[in-house]
Amino acid sequence: MPQEGQGLVLALDVGGTDIKVALQDAAGGFHGLRRLPTPLDPYRPGDVIVERVAGLVREYRDQAGGSPIRSIGLVVPGLVDEDAGVGILSANLGWRSYPFSRMVQEATGLPVAFGHDVGMAGDAEMRLGAGRGLRDVVVIIIGTGIAGALFCDGRRVLGGGFAGEIGHAPVPGGLQCACGATGCLETLASAGAIARRYTEASGRPVAGAAEVLAAAGAGDKDARSVWNEGVEALAVALSQMVAVLGSEAVILGGGLSQAGSALLEPLGQRVDSLLSFHRRPRLLRSVLGQDAGLMGAGLRARDLLAEPR
Amino acid sequence: MPQEGQGLVLALDVGGTDIKVALQDAAGGFHGLRRLPTPLDPYRPGDVIVERVAGLVREYRDQAGGSPIRSIGLVVPGLVDEDAGVGILSANLGWRSYPFSRMVQEATGLPVAFGHDVGMAGDAEMRLGAGRGLRDVVVIIIGTGIAGALFCDGRRVLGGGFAGEIGHAPVPGGLQCACGATGCLETLASAGAIARRYTEASGRPVAGAAEVLAAAGAGDKDARSVWNEGVEALAVALSQMVAVLGSEAVILGGGLSQAGSALLEPLGQRVDSLLSFHRRPRLLRSVLGQDAGLMGAGLRARDLLAEPR
Structure with a gap:
């Protein structure tokens, strides 16, 4: 069972075919890393992602054995407005101007760090990797x-x-x-x-x-x-x-x-x-390789815990 | 005679052939705008600029009719480290790693805003011009x-x-x-x-x-x-x-x-x-055209007056 430390966060990296998800502890370690198929719905392309995220939060809450999940880090592909928390466009997954931050927060009740997959992978590489x-x-x-x-x-x-x-x-x-x-x-x-x-x-x-x-x-x-x-x-x-x-x-x-x-x-x-x-x-x-995006999502989710609310 | 307002600054734009210099008032207006040949000395390429700047400060103090010159804005070409106040390299004018900010401050006793000519022209264009x-x-x-x-x-x-x-x-x-x-x-x-x-x-x-x-x-x-x-x-x-x-x-x-x-x-x-x-x-x-560099130098010199010392 993961150590709680300053609490656990749930990191999710939504790709064109897979969602990668894991609990991340305060030391940056991943727990229960899994890949699941990315849900696709041409009519509700953003909503199905949010529903999957909310379902995963429930599952991982059980896995965490009583340690609360304190925030969510979610990264997605395409054009992303991180400041606004909006997925501007994903040609592959189909959303346009979808307010991911707000929707995930409403569905889970948790604070959400939202960003671009490659951008947040870069952030992680700069903080902990080759940069x-x-x-x-x-x-x-x-x-x-x-x-x-x-x-x-x-x-x-x-x-x-x-x-x-x-x-x-x-x-x-x-x-x-x-x-x-x-x-x-x-x-x-x-x-x-x-x-x-x-x-x-x-x-x-x-x-x-x-x-x-x-x-x-x-x-x-x-x-x-x-x-x-x-x-x-x-x-x-x-x-x-x-x-x-x-x-x-x-x-x-x-x-x-x-x-x-x-x-x-x-x-x-x-x-x-x-x-x-x-x-x-x-x-x-x-240095971080394939998991850089997930690492970036987790780091940013943890940043939320350190910021004054 | 220029209005003192929040005080006058001296703006200088050092180019490959000319130095442009003017007093700038608090409203951004230039006074006594002149062009002088850029002094060249292959052995003391930075020092001759500093000496010319110090001479111009004395001349413009007289012109200012008692209004004090409160700071200096100086922009130069080439590679410039603005944070360090250093001219890294000018192929045309000959200096390498010359500490302009410190030298001008020592020669004039005034606070110095130092920067890259095109960079500061861009700053001015963003603050007051097309940007x-x-x-x-x-x-x-x-x-x-x-x-x-x-x-x-x-x-x-x-x-x-x-x-x-x-x-x-x-x-x-x-x-x-x-x-x-x-x-x-x-x-x-x-x-x-x-x-x-x-x-x-x-x-x-x-x-x-x-x-x-x-x-x-x-x-x-x-x-x-x-x-x-x-x-x-x-x-x-x-x-x-x-x-x-x-x-x-x-x-x-x-x-x-x-x-x-x-x-x-x-x-x-x-x-x-x-x-x-x-x-x-x-x-x-x-929008600002040829004088954008001089304008940028003056704006930055004025910024120094607003900053806590």
Whole structure:
């Protein structure tokens, strides 16, 4: 049974397919971590999430063995207005301008910390992970798509909920994107794009970008070309951000970052070659990994307990 | 004679060739605005500026007719650490890590507000100009070169003094830049580059980018091509920034912005075509123009008087 300490919080990370949920204790430890399918309802896309959250609060109250759950940390994807507690838009899950904070608070009676999944993952990475002690950082998460969180002068940039869309900024050679724009970074440099583009070029299906990297290492020309184009696009995008923001570090997370030095070394060299008098960013790997969003949700939920009510 | 009101401040904007200086009264009005050559000394590049500032304080004290000068606002180009009061680097004027705030304070006995010329011009534009009431804004000044100031969530991004170098971020098709990097925005889109590239293409010397725009309007193919490439590069650079920062507006200043709708209309259309679900920025022209830096210096000098000492 978890130790109560300053009390338990319930952390939830709502994704496109799964909800991750766990109790978090005062030391940051997770208890009862589970994944459940994200409930979908085209007519009540926000309400079904709130109902699931309320159900989970009841379940975890029982599990907590008498220790009260004192607050909820909830993070969701899409465009999010954290100050207002509103999910502005999720193309995948379907909500528009849904007041998550208020609805979850009404359904559970608990204080709610609400935020953007990647933004709060970035917060956690800055507080407890690779960004500790840094102020000017680009956090970039490269998986099926590409998302990010920008930290300037020690604060995350919100931009009315629109900031951090690194994957949907134009790069040279970028292709038609599912978002409707042309040229988006994630059409060349996401793990999903690298796998897809390799299959298109070679006719060979692959399970993911790791296979493309392995094939490139074994001398496969198509694999090399697709991998190198991804790295080049990332290098240009990162150089642009560093040049205008003065970032001291770039933290890479998500599936593609598991390539380690096979990604970070050529990427770092190319970023370096695109800069001159600018601040030179260190390239770092995420420390918290897949659970960073859940960790961020829990940390923020705990912050609520420390704030004067 | 200027009205004392809450007292006079002395505002100074140190440029590569000129120093602009004026007394500023409590209503923001300038008095005795002058331009003087910037003193250069390769061995004492910071000291000669400080000596000139101290001399100007004495002169303007006499002009002020008994009203005391209560603080100094000083802005300089290059890389600037505003928090530390240090000029990190000016390639043109020659200083490195020069402690301007401390040196001017010691030489004059007055409190000193010290900052980056374009950054403080941006501050003034946000407080009194086109950015009033906005929070997420890119300010871009396009003249001989290109510089900028980024405002996120109502605060200017400092990035340890390195933020805002919009002119030296890479764009597709960018050329070899004097800064040492290749691909910088200002090699295609500065007023200087547009004039230079037109002369290279056509063999015809021009006084500036305005002539190139006029020639483009008259059907000159070289002029059209150079102008359009400049606009395209600007559109890509602005789209990238808006996508990652969620900017609600772009404020254009400097010589090129005087082209007005001939610049803003095609630029706005192209930025719009590069974005999809993103926040769409309004494109605005600077209201304060050439004196924005001096205005910013004066405002910040006045802020010192309001702060508890």
